[in-house]
Amino acid sequence: MKKITTPLNKNIIKSLKAGDEVLLSGIIYTARDQAHKKIVELIKNNKKMPFDLNGQVIYYCGPTATPKGKVIGSCGPTTANRMDGFVEPLLKTGVIAMIGKGGRARFVKDIIRKYKAIYFIAPSGCGALLAKKVLSKKLVGFKYLGPEAIYELQVKDFPLVVAIDSKGNDIYGKKGQGARVRGQERKEKR
Amino acid sequence: MNLRKEIEAGVAQANFVLRSDVLCLLKKAYSAEKNSKAKKALGWILDNAAIAKEEKIAICQDTGLPVIFIDVGKDVEISSSIVKDIEDAVACGYMNNYLRPSIVDPLRRGKSSYHGAISHVHFLANIKGMKITIFPKGFGSENKSRLKMFNPTAKVEEIEDFIINSVKEAGPASCPPFVIGVGVGGTSDCALLLAKRALLGKIDKPNKDKFSNDLEMRLLKKINALGIGPMGFGGRCTALAVKVKTASTHIAGLPVGVNISCHALRSASIDIKNV
Numbered sequence: 001m002k003k004i005t006t007p008l009n010k011n012i013i014k015s016l017k018a019g020d021e022v023l024l025s026g027i028i029y030t031a032r033d034q035a036h037k038k039i040v041e042l043i044k045n046n047k048k049m050p051f052d053l054n055g056q057v058i059y060y061c062g063p064t065a066t067p068k069g070k071v072i073g074s075c076g077p078t079t080a081n082r083m084d085g086f087v088e089p090l091l092k093t094g095v096i097a098m099i100g101k102g103g104r105a106r107f108v109k110d111i112i113r114k115y116k117a118i119y120f121i122a123p124s125g126c127g128a129l130l131a132k133k134v135l136s137k138k139l140v141g142f143k144y145l146g147p148e149a150i151y152e153l154q155v156k157d158f159p160l161v162v163a164i165d166s167k168g169n170d171i172y173g174k175k176g177q178g179a180r181v182r183g184q185e186r187k188e189k190r
Numbered sequence: 191m192n193l194r195k196e197i198e199a200g201v202a203q204a205n206f207v208l209r210s211d212v213l214c215l216l217k218k219a220y221s222a223e224k225n226s227k228a229k230k231a232l233g234w235i236l237d238n239a240a241i242a243k244e245e246k247i248a249i250c251q252d253t254g255l256p257v258i259f260i261d262v263g264k265d266v267e268i269s270s271s272i273v274k275d276i277e278d279a280v281a282c283g284y285m286n287n288y289l290r291p292s293i294v295d296p297l298r299r300g301k302s303s304y305h306g307a308i309s310h311v312h313f314l315a316n317i318k319g320m321k322i323t324i325f326p327k328g329f330g331s332e333n334k335s336r337l338k339m340f341n342p343t344a345k346v347e348e349i350e351d352f353i354i355n356s357v358k359e360a361g362p363a364s365c366p367p368f369v370i371g372v373g374v375g376g377t378s379d380c381a382l383l384l385a386k387r388a389l390l391g392k393i394d395k396p397n398k399d400k401f402s403n404d405l406e407m408r409l410l411k412k413i414n415a416l417g418i419g420p421m422g423f424g425g426r427c428t429a430l431a432v433k434v435k436t437a438s439t440h441i442a443g444l445p446v447g448v449n450i451s452c453h454a455l456r457s458a459s460i461d462i463k464n465v
Contacts, residue, residue, distance in 0.1 A: 019227075021230075034299065061251065062251060062290065062292075063251050063290070064247075064251050064253060064288055064289050065289065065290065066288060067287075068288075070245075070247070073247060073248060073251065073288055073289075073290075074242070074247050074249070074250060074253075074290075076250055076251050076252075078251075078252070078330065079330050079333075079364070080363065081363060101363055101421075102362045102363020102364070102422065103422070121421065123231065123234040123235075123421065124363075124452075125238070125249070125250045125328075125330075125365040125453055125454045126234050126237075126238035127238070127247070127249070127250050127252075128238050128239075128241040128242035128247040128248065129234060129237050129238040129241050131241075132241060144301055145301070146301060146302050147290050147291065147292070147302065159234070161227075161421075171422075171423075172361075172362060172422055
């Protein structure tokens with residue numbers, strides 16, 4: 001089990017391979033559907049970002065409300081492929097890693113390879129377990145979006161698996177999106 | 191009995207405590223799993239359920255679009271205002287338990303709220319009293335719902351292929367291992383509603399209808415042979431169970447609805463004897 005800490009640099013990312021299990025500590029930023037739409041609008045119009053995207057990790061997540069006495073509520077990953085169309089502008093602006101759940105379109109793998117970025121998956125449907133790995137939560141942008149706002153999370157030993165590495169290798173096989181059918185992978189290797 | 195309080199408690203129960211039948215099948219899947227990554231994923235899921243229950247944190251941050259089934263028995267007289275009262279109590283339960291406001295206007299989007307649950311009121315001659323079921327339906331899996339209107343002469347194998355393909359398309363992103371709800375018959379809307387209802391019965395118990403039970407067993411075997419597995423890591427368990435419900439249909443048709451649930455299949459029911 002590899003332990004990695006933010007800020008992630010290109011060397012750390014290069015050393016990680018699809019299928020590797022890692023524990024991430026440091027700062028990550030939540031952003032899902034509507035926040036992505038807004039960020040890309042801001043990029044297009046050359047407007048100021050709510051936070052500096054350069055070198056950052058984006059977590060596709062919309063947490064529940066925060067229960068009394070807790071740092072954060074349930075906070076697992078959401079389906080990543082809904083954000084596929086937003087990946088390139090974000091990586092171009094300097095985002096270096098994404099965390100979500102599920103496979104991604106083929107073109108996303110090409111973009112990840114182009115920018116030498118990385119896509120991790122977090123335990124899906126395990127938002128209570130992941131809440132225990134969050135040390136602090138701070139609102140940094142788009143407050144009116146409620147659970148879809150951007151939050152800065154400080155995490156410790158956040159469990160992740162590398163789903164697409166910087167070379168474009170994908171644990172879900174060439175199809176990415178679909179099921180990994182038994183025997184299919186062997187066929188692909190031939 | 192204070193209906194409002196009972197419903198708020200039901201909202202908490204559904205979102206914090208994983209159903210015992212689901213937990214039972216998850217534990218079985220964990221014991222049977224040989225693939226180390228898939229076993230680890232199942233371990234996370236079981237740990238998550240324990241933490242959620244202990245700490246009263248939602249099992250999943252997607253606390254769903256609450257679907258409310260209000261089944262009214264033959265001995266009950268109710269006023270139509272009870273539906274709004276129940277919906278208000280569910281919204282309050284969501285807010286007071288720090289769950290996620292995930293409901294928005296479909297076209298304008300904008301700020302999400304706790305109001306807008308989907309209620310189904312059914313008057314049933316075969317039950318007494320009233321049963322209110324709160325079913326938080328997460329959209330990672332709801333987005334993978336499928337409907338197909340088959341020809342009445344279609345073979346059962348064609349229907350099976352359609353269901354298996356629906357699961358294949360759902361893939362790793364919809365939080366496998368799944369529970370697959372299947373509705374066969376009725377009209378298009380009825381087939382999808384049956385598929386959703388199928389998720390509410392005990393999933394660790396066999397179907398009393400032999401034909402449906404055989405279909406469920408065959409489908410489960412074929413779905414688990416897909417090898418998607420927990421979090422898409424492969425292994426033996428892509429689905430925990432398949433549940434089929436049927437209704438009479440038209441001589442010209444054969445609607446089949448598929449409603450997939452993620453591994454966090456959550457619901458809670460409140461039985462009211464004296465209304």
